Amino acid sequence: MSPKQQRGEETVDRLLDAALRVYAAFGEQGVTVGALTKASGVSLGSLYHHFGSVDGLMNALLRRWLGRLLAELGASLERCRTARTGIRALVRAYLTFVQEHPDAARLLHSSYADRLGMAQARQLRDAQEARLSPMTAWMQRHVDSGEVASLPMPLIEALVLGPVVATARRWLSGFDDVDLDEAARVLPERVWRSLLP
Known part of the structure; x- marks a missing residue:
């Protein structure tokens, strides 16, 4: 260089x-x-x-941190052989990311990110395809093996990430009724049960 x-x-x-x-x-x-x-x-x-523009800078910032989050989620799956351990690791990795990077997590869970995601969903997904494809393939292997319910991948994603994102948003909003450590103990098993065939 x-x-x-x-x-x-x-x-x-x-x-x-x-x-x-x-x-x-x-x-x-x-x-x-x-x-x-x-x-x-x-x-x-x-x-x-x-x-x-400032919007161009903010879009790049959002993509940077989305890439980092997805990289950490992908890395959490690499060590897991079963669907259950993978789902548990994925949920914990997400909550750990939120706890360790609260400013970036606030941006990723902001109305700004939501607006950008709605307007540029396909471009954002395409930009992160290298990180998303291995996670999707990992999950598909466990669907094919019968460990995970045979559902469309977007529904599986919603079952896995929906409760985690809702918990993260509440914590990031400053509500003191959410303990991320407790969530990391409770949610992984609850999410896993939602995926059973």
Whole structure:
């Protein structure tokens, strides 16, 4: 990599890191050009050069953290031989990610992410296909073996992630009636039971 490319990557990283800090501190409305350039120390021209707009930067930030979440979920399955241990590991990995990266998790579970997901669902899925395909193949093997109910994959995804996402959203919203450690003990088995044939 040339020095110019390396500087470009460093600038991109600074902008993405600053965008998450600004979002965490001020919410979606606080993510402005001025706030981003001040927090990152990067010029307005560099922001537009690398991302085209504040929306372009936020989309890249969302994709970055979605990629990291999916990578961690995929890695949790790699060590699992049975569907039950895999589902348990997947649920725990999701909740651990939320606990360890609350600012990024707030972005991933935000109305901004929901709007982007609705508007660009296919593009987001295509961008993460390399991470999604192995997880889908893993699950399909367990459906084919009879360990998991023979349901359409979107329904399996809803059964696995629905309760986890709802729990994460509640915790991220500041409700003190949700304990993620308790959820990590209780939800994996409950989710697993919902997938039994």
